[in-house]
Amino acid sequence: MKEKNYEEFINYLNHEKKDECVIYIMELFEEGATVRDVYENYVIPALAEYECDSDVEEICIWKEHARTSIIRTILESSYPYLIKQKKAKINKTVLVACPQLEYHEIGAIIATNYLILEGFDAKYIGANTPNEQVISAVSILKPDFLALSITNYYNIVATKKLTEKLREVDSNLKIIIGGQAANNPHTLSQVSYDFVVQTYADIVKFKEELL
Amino acid sequence: MASILSLRKVCKTYGENTKNPTKVLFDVDLEFEESSFNAIIGQSGSGKSTLLNIVGSLDRPTTGDILFKNESLAKLSKNDLAAFRNRSLGFIFQFHYLLPEFTALENVLMPYRISKQPITDEVMNRANELLDIVGLGNFKNKLATNLSGGQQQRVAIARSLINNPAIVLADEPTGNLDSDTTEKVYELLREINQKFKTTFIIITHDRTVAEKTDRVIEIKDGRVYLDISK
Numbered sequence: 478m479k480e481k482n483y484e485e486f487i488n489y490l491n492h493e494k495k496d497e498c499v500i501y502i503m504e505l506f507e508e509g510a511t512v513r514d515v516y517e518n519y520v521i522p523a524l525a526e527y528e529c530d531s532d533v534e535e536i537c538i539w540k541e542h543a544r545t546s547i548i549r550t551i552l553e554s555s556y557p558y559l560i561k562q563k564k565a566k567i568n569k570t571v572l573v574a575c576p577q578l579e580y581h582e583i584g585a586i587i588a589t590n591y592l593i594l595e596g597f598d599a600k601y602i603g604a605n606t607p608n609e610q611v612i613s614a615v616s617i618l619k620p621d622f623l624a625l626s627i628t629n630y631y632n633i634v635a636t637k638k639l640t641e642k643l644r645e646v647d648s649n650l651k652i653i654i655g656g657q658a659a660n661n662p663h664t665l666s667q668v669s670y671d672f673v674v675q676t677y678a679d680i681v682k683f684k685e686e687l688l
Numbered sequence: 689m690a691s692i693l694s695l696r697k698v699c700k701t702y703g704e705n706t707k708n709p710t711k712v713l714f715d716v717d718l719e720f721e722e723s724s725f726n727a728i729i730g731q732s733g734s735g736k737s738t739l740l741n742i743v744g745s746l747d748r749p750t751t752g753d754i755l756f757k758n759e760s761l762a763k764l765s766k767n768d769l770a771a772f773r774n775r776s777l778g779f780i781f782q783f784h785y786l787l788p789e790f791t792a793l794e795n796v797l798m799p800y801r802i803s804k805q806p807i808t809d810e811v812m813n814r815a816n817e818l819l820d821i822v823g824l825g826n827f828k829n830k831l832a833t834n835l836s837g838g839q840q841q842r843v844a845i846a847r848s849l850i851n852n853p854a855i856v857l858a859d860e861p862t863g864n865l866d867s868d869t870t871e872k873v874y875e876l877l878r879e880i881n882q883k884f885k886t887t888f889i890i891i892t893h894d895r896t897v898a899e900k901t902d903r904v905i906e907i908k909d910g911r912v913y914l915d916i917s918k
């Protein structure tokens with residue numbers, strides 16, 4: 478089903494036809510699609526493979542924003558299906574955050590939902606979370622894992638300071654790193670972390686190793 | 689990519705033979721690739737300017753060495769070092785140091801006057817082209833004092849490029865400019881990097897500038913604290 482359908486969905490998205498996009502995805506869910514299928518075959522490629530067809534920068538920017546906004550609506554609308562589809566609880570808590578000045582949060586939201594699907598007790602605490610607030614959330618909620626999503630590599634500057642501080646505050650905390658900035662091994666090597674997790678398959682493997 | 693510049697265990701102590709020597713750089717090892725666009729960040733007093741001055745051979749390291757295209761600079765005499773600087777390096781500072789009583793064009797040609805090299809047609813054409821590139825085509829014959837802060841900084845950028853340097857070193861080049869002008873100056877540097885394949889090493893406090901470079905090096909207490917790339 479996927480290839481042909483994806484073209485149709487993308488066509489709606491290219492024209493910012495929000496209702497059509499949302500109805501399209503809701504129908505997939507009604508037909509029994511899994512959250513993972515929908516995210517992997519529609520939601521993620523829609524953003525990751527986005528290429529602006531205009532040479533005018535302004536047009537590209539608002540088009541990207543419009544697209545992101547439609548995707549957010551789809552993500553929120555998928556939540557009831559996620560509740561139905563999630564696996565048994567495994568009694569592990571994960572706090573997910575984007576560090577200071579990191580505004581790319583779709584990846585973090587998707588990762589949080591994936592973790593929930595696999596039975597983790599995962600909470601997303603937001604984009605652009607100042608270091609002090611991450612530290613506060615960690616001290617109060619005492620999660621087993623803190624997962625940081627970093628897209629723009631410059632945000633590794635703040636992340637390095639954050640992870641150093643976290644090691645002082647809570648030496649038991651395990652730190653997970655995800656997001657595009659983690660794809661450069663040299664850049665990744667600059668921060669203190671315990672695990673790198675990116676895809677759904679990574680999450681499944683990570684879970685298996687825990688249990 | 690080939691390495692254009694390497695720092696090997698560079699240390700710097702100011703006032704070495706005085707009662708209070710201060711060590712400000714500790715074993716800095718860095719490698720810069722040809723045509724790369726690099727930012728150096730760090731708190732004030734961390735040693736960024738000291739490092740850039742050493743890289744630019746305006747100052748010598750106390751110990752350690754700099755290699756330019758695998759040639760050691762430590763071995764060069766003062767004169768050879770000056771010649772190397774004129775030939776291969778361009779500098780942009782926060783304060784542009786233009787000479788107010790000269791025009792934009794004359795300021796761009798100043799490195800030639802100072803080093804008493806003849807201003808050939810080729811050099812003159814290049815100066816004109818550079819002023820066009822930095823968007824000052826219509827201001828070539830205006831006195832520096834009659835230009836705005838952003839325009840003066842653009843003259844300084846054109847001046848830094850007159851010798852077609854392999855590397856441009858910039859010490860807070862937008863530190864004195866408003867955010868719109870900062871954005872424009874940055875875009876200009878990027879364009880030059882792409883057009884002439886010039887290597888850039890830019891000290892900046894400005895996140896909007898640093899986050900668009902290909903590599904960010906953070907200096908902390910005279911050491912490389914962080915080194916990341918896209």
Ligand code: B12
Nearest residue numbers: 524579580581582583584588624626629630655656674675
């Ligand atoms: C949408 C988007 C935006 C939106 C973000 C909206 C939002 N609220 O999230 C807005 C408009 C805000 C934006 C702004 C900017 N953006 Co933008 N943006 C994108 C775009 C098109 C898609 C990103 C996205 O959502 N992808 C889809 C998600 C699902 O993928 P993902 O993030 O990679 O996440 C996956 C994995 O990495 C992983 N994952 C991610 N995090 C985590 C965490 C955990 C724990 C786990 C397990 C897994 C995991 O799971 C996800 C699913 O597989 C990309 C282009 C691209 N190719 O990615 C550019 C891109 C990321 N942006 C970029 C840039 C430069 C910017 C701006 C600086 C632009 C500007 N000039 O202002 C600003 C910076 C904002 C900031 N300071 O953070 C660059 C980044 C380059 C870099 N520096 O490394 C990109 C790559 C575009 C480009 N080619 O230049 N952007």
Ligand SMILES: Nc1ncnc2c1ncn2[C@@H]1O[C@H](COP(=O)(O)OP(=O)(O)O)[C@@H](O)[C@H]1O
Nearest residue numbers: 702710712730731732733734735736737738739
């Ligand atoms: N010529 C000098 N003599 C003595 N100390 C100096 C000299 N220049 C800089 N310093 C000291 O070296 C340290 C680093 O300075 P600098 O390289 O200018 O830092 P930055 O550019 O990061 O602000 C500071 O403590 C500064 O006071």
Ligand SMILES: [Mg+2]
Nearest residue numbers: 736737738859
């Ligand atoms: Mg300085």
